[in-house]
Amino acid sequence: MPQLTLFSDPNSKSLALSPKKPTTSHSTSTSRNNSGSAVAARKAAYTKKGDEPNLWELHHIQEDMAAISKKRHAKDEVESPSKRKKQQTDEGEKEEMKGQPELKRGHSPEGGGAAGEKGSKKKKNAYEIKGKIATEEDAARTDEDPPMNQLERLMENGHKDEEQGDSVVYWMRMEDLRIEDNTALYQASKKAKEFGVPLIALFVFSPGDYKIHDRSNKKIDFILRNLSVLRTELHKLNIPLHVASYDKRLQIPRRVITEILPALGAKHLFVNIEYEVDELRRDIATVKLGREKGVDVQCLHDRLVVPPGKIKSQQGKPMSVFSPWQRAWAKLLNEQPKYFKMSPIPQGNDESIKSNDQFSKLFDDEIPDHIEGFECPESEKVSEVWPEGTDKAKELLYRFLHTKPRQSQFQLVSPLNPGAEESEKDSRVNQYQNGRNLVDGDNSSRLSPYLAAGVISGRMVLDEAKKLRKGKLESGRDTGIGMWVMEVSWRDFYNHVMATWPRVSMGRPFLEKFADVQWETNEEHLQRWKDGTTGYPIVDAAMRACKARGWMENRVRMVAASFLVKSLMIDWRLGEKYFMESFIDGDLAANNGGWQWTASTGTDPQPFFRIFNTITQSEKCDPTGAYIRYWVPELKNLKGKAIHDPYHHMPSNEFKKLGYPEPIVDHKKSRERALFRYKNVGEKENDDLAD
Ligand SMILES: Cc1cc2nc3c(=O)[nH]c(=O)nc-3n(C[C@H](O)[C@H](O)[C@H](O)COP(=O)(O)OP(=O)(O)OC[C@H]3O[C@@H](n4cnc5c(N)ncnc54)[C@H](O)[C@@H]3O)c2cc1C
Numbered sequence: 001m002p003q004l005t006l007f008s009d010p011n012s013k014s015l016a017l018s019p020k021k022p023t024t025s026h027s028t029s030t031s032r033n034n035s036g037s038a039v040a041a042r043k044a045a046y047t048k049k050g051d052e053p054n055l056w057e058l059h060h061i062q063e064d065m066a067a068i069s070k071k072r073h074a075k076d077e078v079e080s081p082s083k084r085k086k087q088q089t090d091e092g093e094k095e096e097m098k099g100q101p102e103l104k105r106g107h108s109p110e111g112g113g114a115a116g117e118k119g120s121k122k123k124k125n126a127y128e129i130k131g132k133i134a135t136e137e138d139a140a141r142t143d144e145d146p147p148m149n150q151l152e153r154l155m156e157n158g159h160k161d162e163e164q165g166d167s168v169v170y171w172m173r174m175e176d177l178r179i180e181d182n183t184a185l186y187q188a189s190k191k192a193k194e195f196g197v198p199l200i201a202l203f204v205f206s207p208g209d210y211k212i213h214d215r216s217n218k219k220i221d222f223i224l225r226n227l228s229v230l231r232t233e234l235h236k237l238n239i240p241l242h243v244a245s246y247d248k249r250l251q252i253p254r255r256v257i258t259e260i261l262p263a264l265g266a267k268h269l270f271v272n273i274e275y276e277v278d279e280l281r282r283d284i285a286t287v288k289l290g291r292e293k294g295v296d297v298q299c300l301h302d303r304l305v306v307p308p309g310k311i312k313s314q315q316g317k318p319m320s321v322f323s324p325w326q327r328a329w330a331k332l333l334n335e336q337p338k339y340f341k342m343s344p345i346p347q348g349n350d351e352s353i354k355s356n357d358q359f360s361k362l363f364d365d366e367i368p369d370h371i372e373g374f375e376c377p378e379s380e381k382v383s384e385v386w387p388e389g390t391d392k393a394k395e396l397l398y399r400f401l402h403t404k405p406r407q408s409q410f411q412l413v414s415p416l417n418p419g420a421e422e423s424e425k426d427s428r429v430n431q432y433q434n435g436r437n438l439v440d441g442d443n444s445s446r447l448s449p450y451l452a453a454g455v456i457s458g459r460m461v462l463d464e465a466k467k468l469r470k471g472k473l474e475s476g477r478d479t480g481i482g483m484w485v486m487e488v489s490w491r492d493f494y495n496h497v498m499a500t501w502p503r504v505s506m507g508r509p510f511l512e513k514f515a516d517v518q519w520e521t522n523e524e525h526l527q528r529w530k531d532g533t534t535g536y537p538i539v540d541a542a543m544r545a546c547k548a549r550g551w552m553e554n555r556v557r558m559v560a561a562s563f564l565v566k567s568l569m570i571d572w573r574l575g576e577k578y579f580m581e582s583f584i585d586g587d588l589a590a591n592n593g594g595w596q597w598t599a600s601t602g603t604d605p606q607p608f609f610r611i612f613n614t615i616t617q618s619e620k621c622d623p624t625g626a627y628i629r630y631w632v633p634e635l636k637n638l639k640g641k642a643i644h645d646p647y648h649h650m651p652s653n654e655f656k657k658l659g660y661p662e663p664i665v666d667h668k669k670s671r672e673r674a675l676f677r678y679k680n681v682g683e684k685e686n687d688d689l690a691d
Pocket residue numbers: 436444445446447448449451452487488489490491494552553554555557558561579583585586587588590591592593594595598
């Protein structure tokens with residue numbers, strides 16, 4: 001891949017083609033030249049009851065107002081370039097902040113949880129998640145009419161036949177990085193064939209968006225590596241992959257609709273829906289703006305096996321408890337095979353596109369090597385552990401379903417190393433019932449980065465699982481494969497939860513009754529948890545593995561998360577953010593689901609009084625201690641129980657020689673503290689319990 005840095009200059013790549021003038025009467029300049037009253041009317045139209053302006057629209061309105069006000073004052077004021085630059089920076093910052101809900105006192109670590117804390121520590125800690133916590137009222141309002149429902153209503157109503165245009169565009173997102181079984185890509189290709197025009201694939205980078213959404217450098221690197229493979233594969237089908245970059249995420253709908261599509265002469269845009277609240281709002285804005293500008297935007301379900309909203313209780317209500325939801329999910333899939341139907345590979349463009357003046361240049365668009373702010377110096381090693389491309393994902397899946405587990409595979413090594421022994425009976429999936437809770441081997445599939453980025457689809461994965469059972473989807477705790485299918489269904493479940501109760505992706509606990517649990521503000525503890533120096537070997541091993549691989553086994557995600565929340569009593573949202581910033585498989589729905597489960601605030605959470613004993617968990621999930629020995633080399637010579645709890649199993653002079661820290665909290669005391677704070681929400685215990 002070429003060494004290329006993406007700049008925040010919005011025109012740096014997207015306008016590789018000189019934009020064609022939009023053919024509709026609603027050109028950008030027309031709307032910019034609107035009178036103030038027209039803008040006010042538009043604002044009023046947006047704000048009429050039941051049709052609240054979303055962030056994107058508000059931004060849009062305010063931009064128009066700013067344009068008008070600037071025009072009015074243009075004669076009076078001649079700006080100096082430095083003043084203009086400063087103003088632009090301020091506006092840019094304001095714009096990004098505008099996207100964030102206000103931090104409400106009393107519900108945030110600043111105003112509520114850390115009420116008893118003082119000084120600058122408090123500010124810094126709160127700052128880390130400031131802007132990510134909506135007020136209870138905002139969250140409740142969003143839940144009342146979730147953006148998913150709004151988007152579906154838009155899709156059902158108001159579609160009109162637009163002109164054919166010169167091309168059809170498929171806008172690929174960072175959650176659907178594949179060609180096979182890609183609904184929007186296939187539908188776009190069908191439309192292009194119907195019109196006899198070329199199909200263009202588009203990818204829009206937004207470093208600003210990645211920053212706001214805590215994307216990890218490993219994840220961005222993984223996206224770039226996969227895009228590079230896709231570019232080659234798409235070119236084989238004569239489909240160019242056009243890339244653009246806009247730092248300011250809130251501008252993306254407008255840029256796509258009013259700049260990129262006109263430049264491509266496209267009147268039809270196809271996208272797969274992403275279910276996070278900001279992404280849904282972006283798509284709502286894109287559809288609405290598209291309609292203003294004569295572009296038909298088709299938003300399609302693709303990400304999950306069963307789209308949100310399809311599983312309801314007998315009373316027709318959405319379900320928030322996993323077990324009954326899961327049974328309904330499995331039943332639906334066995335009764336309605338349509339959910340497994342995969343989209344064929346799209347038909348390519350005619351070879352002549354490569355000599356077409358309008359489109360041939362798009363084949364020169366390149367995938368950058370890195371994105372500024374998300375450089376991944378360890379890319380080479382990470383790409384060995386997480387090789388890119390759908391073919392590699394399929395190979396991983398094959399190995400999981402047909403080969404035996406290997407102890408060495410928890411290390412920093414390629415999952416496709418030779419030496420995996422084929423066995424149907426003792427395959428990893430057949431041993432999954434026990435294996436899934438063990439960390440000292442490759443007991444699970446390791447597909448999460450691929451599923452999170454859509455390099456392989458949930459349908460493709462479950463289809464292979466079905467083949468092992470003669471076409472029937474086995475689901476349940478009795479067999480390895482049934483257990484694994486259940487695990488895969490968590491992915492659908494948490495996305496259903498997020499689409500139905502968007503509050504969970506707005507920093508709110510699903511169970512508001514725990515909103516005011518009192519959290520500790522302890523920068524040092526938080527940092528030691530991140531660094532893997534807590535003195536609890538299993539937590540430290542997991543956190544160090546996370547830093548190196550960008551990934552942890554499910555059991556240690558639960559153990560490490562529980563340690564932060566219940567043992568250190570640190571706000572779960574700080575842990576949620578750190579996992580997102582570190583994981584190669586970072587996925588809002590799954591990550592938030594995992595954290596809220598652990599923090600006992602989620603839809604179907606671990607009861608607050610059930611608190612993991614870190615040492616017992618360690619003995620169960622790493623019985624030989626091999627995982628700890630590898631990831632915490634200070635302990636590599638320890639044997640027996642000492643590997644799980646060296647401080648309490650070694651003479652103090654011997655322990656000191658290890659160069660390994662003492663435990664930062666006492667399990668018994670911290671457990672009592674957590675129980676007190678959860679039982680007495682809003683209160684703190686007496687000092688003798690505080691650590
Ligand atoms: C605190 C916490 C944070 C988490 N953060 C993420 C995250 O950011 N991204 C992510 O993909 N998973 C997350 N998980 C879920 C789970 O830990 C990982 O999906 C799993 O460990 C990935 O390993 P695997 O691919 O080998 O999974 P397997 O056990 O082989 O499962 C197959 C697939 O099913 C899905 N899956 C399995 N368990 C879950 C689950 N509990 N929730 C949602 N999907 C699941 C994943 O797509 C996974 O790849 C989190 C769990 C916890 C407790």
